[in-house]
Structure formats: C-alpha cells, structure tokens
Amino acid sequence: MAAVRRPTKSLSEVNENKDDVLLKVRGIMYKWTNFIYGWQKRYFELENGVLVYYKSESEKQYGNRGSIALHVARLVESDIDFNRFDVLTNDSCWYLRTENPKFRYLWLRALRYQMVGSTNKPKNHCSTNDSTKSTDCEQSSLSLQLTNKMEQLERFNDMVERQAARLENLIYSIKDNKENTSATSLLDESIALNAVTIAVLQNINTCVHLLAKQAKVSRNQCYSEHYETEHEVIANNSSQRIMMNQTSVLDNVFLSDDDEQEWHDAYDSTPENRSVIKEPSFSEKQTTRMPNSESTTETRNENYPGIAESPPKDITLPTSNPFAVEINQIAMEQLKYARSGIYDDVWQLFMEKDEMKMYRRELEINGLVCDPLKAVHFVQGVSAREYIHYFFEPRYKHEWDETLVKTEVIERISMDTVIIHQLHKRIWPSAQRESLFWSNVRYLPEEKSSEALDLYMVCNHDCNVPNVPLQDDSNVRVGLTVTMLCETLVKDGHKKPVVELKRNDIQCQVCYCAQINPGGWVPASALRVIYKREYPKFLHGFTKYVLNKIKAQPLMI
Structure with missing residues (x-):
C-alpha cells in the first residue's frame, strides 16, 4: 500500500504560507466496502474541503466513487485499532484504515486543518460567509453525491443492455439446440441481471432522497431559483461526464460497488428522521455494523476448564433437564448425518484446497436459502480433543469468530452442555442477527473409525429461552x-x-456440517456468494487459531 503522498501545489500557491501544504493531500487508504469484499484499497484526494475517493488513481478518468464535504462531517478515531478512523455525516459513514498510525495521524491532521484551520481562508468556498457556510457546504455535498449516483445509473444502464442481450442470445440457443445449452450459464446471466437491476432501483431511491433533502435545504434558505438552476447544471454535467466504457465481467457486477446494496430486511430511518436521531458514539457503533470491532464475552458463574477437563469423557447432562431429550435425539441424528457418505448425485463439491474439501446441497425452505454444508478437513499435529475443546468452550469464541459482537453464556447446564446467546455484527442493509442455541460436546469412542484413536463431537442447535428476548x-x-x-x-x-x-x-480428521436458516429475507444469490467465501475462511481461520494456541503446549489425547 502506498503511503500518503507529498502534497502538490499549483504555481499560485508557491508563495503562500507553509501551512497550505495541508490543502491538497492525496494517497491510498483502505475503505470498508461490504461484508463480501471487506477492506479494499482505494485512492483518496483531499482538496478545498472535500474528500474524494476513486477505485484507483488510474481510474480517475471514470469519475469518483464518493465524496464528502468536510464542513458537514466529523471525524472519529478508533481507540482499538490505531490505523482506523471514520468520516461521518448524517447520510453516510466511511470506515477507513491506513498502513500504520503515522499515516493515520497525517491524514487526520490534514482533514482537521481543512475542517477547522482553513475556515478563515477565502480560497475555501465554504468559508466565505459564516451565515451561509453550513447550507452551502451541505448543498455541495448533496450535489456531489447526486452527480455520483447519476453517473453510476448511466453505467448500470449500459451493463443492463449488454446483459439483456446475452440473456436473449442464450434463450434463442435453448430454443434452437436444447441439448447443448448450459442451464448454468442461463442461471448465471439471470442472477447477474437481477443484481444490477436491484442496484439500479436502489440508486434511484437514493437519488430521490438526495433530491428531497436538497429541496428542503433550499426552501429553508429561500433559494428556490438557485435550486432549479443547480439541478439543470447537475443533469447537464452528468450527461457530459459519462465517458466510461463498462468492461467489467459479470463476476464483478454483484456487490462490486462500495455503495451497492442488495437487500432490505432491516429497519431504516428516512432522511428526515436521520437528522434528529442522536449520533452514536464510537463504542455504540461497534455493536451495530462497525467492522473490526473488538467483541466481548460475558459469562454467568462460568468455570474455565482446560483441555484436560473439557470435553469430559462421560456424559454429564442431567436427564431431568428440559432440553435433555431434544439434545440427545438431535446429537445422535447429527452423528449419523456426519457419518453418511458424500454422494455425487446429492452433494456438490464447491471448494477444494490443500487437505480441505467442502460440499453443499441446494435447499430452500419457504423461499429462504438453507443449504446444508459438509466439510472434510485434515489438520496436522493436533488431536481431536484439542481441536474440539477450542470449538466448544464459549470463552474462546470471540477470539476466533470475527462475526461476533457479543457472546453470553445464558446457562452452563453441565460440563458438556451450555446455552449461548450471540449478537452478530450487522451487515448493512440487512437486519442485525442474533443466535440462541444449546451446545453439547461428547466423547464417543464406540463410534470412532477403526484407524482412529478417539472421536469427539460438538452439536449446536437453536432453542427458545423465554427470558432471552431479542436485544x-x-x-x-x-x-x-x-x-x-x-x-x-x-x-x-x-x-x-x-x-x-x-x-x-x-493428525486430526475434521468433519464439519452446518445448516443455517438466516431468518428475515435475504436473496438466494447473495447468501450463496457469502457462504461460499465465509465457510472456507472460517475453517482455515479456526484451524490457524487452534494451531497457534497449542504450539507451546504438550500433546493432549
């Protein structure tokens, strides 16, 4: 990643005060895009009180991907990650990371200078009149956002035309020669077209909100004539500046844009409501959709057994417990399910890397994707007892599960059974997810393979606990x-x-089976893209975590 570059000056700036070095800064930072693509490298420019970013410096000719007028923004520094800071407005949040704390300091210094230190300089168009400064800057920010969205709509229009043409050709191919036409190709084209169409609708909705907000600001300042003229200029400039010849492949269509949103099963306030909602503090935002927030674990009178004590060799779950019958039944069913073979006509291999293979079956229940998944993995130098210990014990979960905001042990029924409530990071614009489940661990030597020394199993299943409502x-x-x-x-x-x-x-042979019902409503295409990426990432990450934990410990079998 490139460092923050030395600021450049025009000839008219040469003889000005040395502090003007902070008036034009450019360089590369990482920006949080979405859950699928995470942190992405972006090129930023800071000039005249406006922070603008592009996908890369070489793609500046295609227009910016977003901009923020600093006079209507505020900066929030992370107390946890010293490379992180956020730029917030009423309408948007940019989560940014630099290569190291030094570069963060340089960026923050430049941003604050343009937000505060340069307000008395006449070259800053947002500072010439204190009485209208806030309105002018807000209008500038809204205009930039609106122009950006209109450019995106024009690019999406070109993409839809090409995708529709490819889809039409595939349909004709099916009509002319059915046996040689790939159904997968038709499905892929349809999914891509659907994704772009949803993005178009979302961008139109955003434009309507921006126009409404712009009109409200203009009415408050009695600038109706200026408002109409500004919209004509925006429309003319937008049509003149559309020069991108879109060449992205279909794989980059789905959620490839930082601002693209795919589904809406979460409550979202209107623009009018947003302005009166109290701005959350940095710590409050960590519990919603802030990436890389440090998770917390809460326990109630929980002992901390080590590998020698957990998992226990004997079943300690009391038969009188209300969940006992359900736990025993589901655990045995899942044991048989995990032991069953992988049949080519049922399971599809979707990932194979090193000693890991992942299979899936496509299954939808009431329109929701609930694809069963099975993974087979071999881990060198670790025992089954060690691997299962770190997966089962609740106190470790926040160390290896990056999706968690909070983990709470509702009840430790016995040494081998706990009830856990978890709050997961929100993936905006979907609703925030919670999980409430019992977790049971068992030592099953009678079920092991002939060549194995032992067999341990953890089974997790959702449950209902009356005194644990949604947060x-x-x-x-x-x-x-x-x-x-x-x-x-x-x-x-x-x-x-x-x-x-x-x-x-x-070596440890691991068989991992999962079937998740996400609740709410999330498009099938979006969910399948997510789990194809996140399940392998989870197993690789958890394996690395376990190996790091046991490297200095004696072998426990």
Whole structure:
C-alpha cells in the first residue's frame, strides 16, 4: 500500500504560507466496502474541503466513487485499532484504515486543518460567509453525491443492455439446440441481471432522497431559483461526464460497488428522521455494523476448564433437564448425518484446497436459502480433543469468530452442555442477527473409525429461552444446526504407544456440517456468494487459531 503522498501545489500557491501544504493531500487508504469484499484499497484526494475517493488513481478518468464535504462531517478515531478512523455525516459513514498510525495521524491532521484551520481562508468556498457556510457546504455535498449516483445509473444502464442481450442470445440457443445449452450459464446471466437491476432501483431511491433533502435545504434558505438552476447544471454535467466504457465481467457486477446494496430486511430511518436521531458514539457503533470491532464475552458463574477437563469423557447432562431429550435425539441424528457418505448425485463439491474439501446441497425452505454444508478437513499435529475443546468452550469464541459482537453464556447446564446467546455484527442493509442455541460436546469412542484413536463431537442447535428476548425489535433470530466431528489419526508407519506419540505423529480428521436458516429475507444469490467465501475462511481461520494456541503446549489425547 502506498503511503500518503507529498502534497502538490499549483504555481499560485508557491508563495503562500507553509501551512497550505495541508490543502491538497492525496494517497491510498483502505475503505470498508461490504461484508463480501471487506477492506479494499482505494485512492483518496483531499482538496478545498472535500474528500474524494476513486477505485484507483488510474481510474480517475471514470469519475469518483464518493465524496464528502468536510464542513458537514466529523471525524472519529478508533481507540482499538490505531490505523482506523471514520468520516461521518448524517447520510453516510466511511470506515477507513491506513498502513500504520503515522499515516493515520497525517491524514487526520490534514482533514482537521481543512475542517477547522482553513475556515478563515477565502480560497475555501465554504468559508466565505459564516451565515451561509453550513447550507452551502451541505448543498455541495448533496450535489456531489447526486452527480455520483447519476453517473453510476448511466453505467448500470449500459451493463443492463449488454446483459439483456446475452440473456436473449442464450434463450434463442435453448430454443434452437436444447441439448447443448448450459442451464448454468442461463442461471448465471439471470442472477447477474437481477443484481444490477436491484442496484439500479436502489440508486434511484437514493437519488430521490438526495433530491428531497436538497429541496428542503433550499426552501429553508429561500433559494428556490438557485435550486432549479443547480439541478439543470447537475443533469447537464452528468450527461457530459459519462465517458466510461463498462468492461467489467459479470463476476464483478454483484456487490462490486462500495455503495451497492442488495437487500432490505432491516429497519431504516428516512432522511428526515436521520437528522434528529442522536449520533452514536464510537463504542455504540461497534455493536451495530462497525467492522473490526473488538467483541466481548460475558459469562454467568462460568468455570474455565482446560483441555484436560473439557470435553469430559462421560456424559454429564442431567436427564431431568428440559432440553435433555431434544439434545440427545438431535446429537445422535447429527452423528449419523456426519457419518453418511458424500454422494455425487446429492452433494456438490464447491471448494477444494490443500487437505480441505467442502460440499453443499441446494435447499430452500419457504423461499429462504438453507443449504446444508459438509466439510472434510485434515489438520496436522493436533488431536481431536484439542481441536474440539477450542470449538466448544464459549470463552474462546470471540477470539476466533470475527462475526461476533457479543457472546453470553445464558446457562452452563453441565460440563458438556451450555446455552449461548450471540449478537452478530450487522451487515448493512440487512437486519442485525442474533443466535440462541444449546451446545453439547461428547466423547464417543464406540463410534470412532477403526484407524482412529478417539472421536469427539460438538452439536449446536437453536432453542427458545423465554427470558432471552431479542436485544432489539429490528433484530432477527437465526436458526442453526451445526456439528463438528473430530478423530485423532496416527500417521502411517508410526507404531508408538499412545503415551509416546508426538505432534509429528498425528493428525486430526475434521468433519464439519452446518445448516443455517438466516431468518428475515435475504436473496438466494447473495447468501450463496457469502457462504461460499465465509465457510472456507472460517475453517482455515479456526484451524490457524487452534494451531497457534497449542504450539507451546504438550500433546493432549
């Protein structure tokens, strides 16, 4: 990542005060885009009180991707990540990261200078008249946003035309030669067209909100004539500046734009309401949709058993517990399900990397994607007991699960069973998700493979607990059934007694099964894109976490 570049000056600036070095800054920072693409490198320019960003410096000719007038914005520094800061307005939030704290300091210094230090300089068009400064800057910000959205709509229009033409050709191919036409190609084209269409509708909705807000600001200042003229200028400039020849492939259509939004199952206030809603503090925003927020874990009278104590060798779940029958039944069903083979006519291999294979079956229940997933993975140098210990014990979850905001142990029924409530990071514009489930761990030596030393299983399943309501009425409770099966295998050629085995002698075979009902409503195409990326990421990340935890510990089998 490139550092913040040295500011450049025009000839008219050469003889001005040295502080003007902060009036034009440019460089690369990381910007949080969305849950699928995460942090992306973007090129930023700061000049005349406006922060603008582009996908890259080489693509400046295609227009900016967003802009913020600093006089209507505020800066929030992260107390957790010293490379992070946010630029906030009433309408948008930019989450930014620099390469190191030094570069963050340089950017913040320049931003604050243009927000505060340069307000007395006549070159700043937003500072010439104190009485109209706020209105002018807000109008400038709205105009820039509106122009950007209109340019995006023009590009989307070109993409829709090309996608519709490809779809029409595929339909004719099916009519002329059915047996040689790929149904997958037709489905892919349809999904891509649907994604762009949704983006067009969302951009139109955003433009309507911007126009309404702009009209409100203009009426308050009695600038109706100026308002009409400004819209004519915006429309003319927009049509003249549309020069991009869109060449992106279809794979980059879906959520490739930072501002593109795919679904709406969350409460969202209107622009008028937003202006009166209290701005949340940085710590409050961490519990909603702020990326990289540090999760917290709450426990109630929870002991912290080590690997030697957890998982226990005997079943400790009391038979009198109200969940006991359900837990025993579902756990045994999931054991059989995890043990069942992978059949080509049922399961589809969608990811294979190193010693990990992931399979899925497409399944929709009442219009919701609930695809069962099964993964088979081999981890070198770790035992089944160690791997399952870190997956089951609640106190570790916030260390390896990046989706969590908060984990709370509602009840520790026994050493092998807990009830857990989790609040997950919000993926805007979808509603924030919560999960409430029991988790049971078992030692099942009688079910192990002939070549395995042991077998441990964790089974998680959603449940209802009357005294645990949703934390917010707009949140959605997910349904889930998750199973992890682990066996310790001795590598070929090693005939040592168990007590003499070293980490180089063993490997752990992991079978992971999951079926998640996300609740609410999320498009099937969006969900499948997410889980194809996130499930492998989860297993790789969790495996790395376990290996790091046990590297300095003695082997426990």
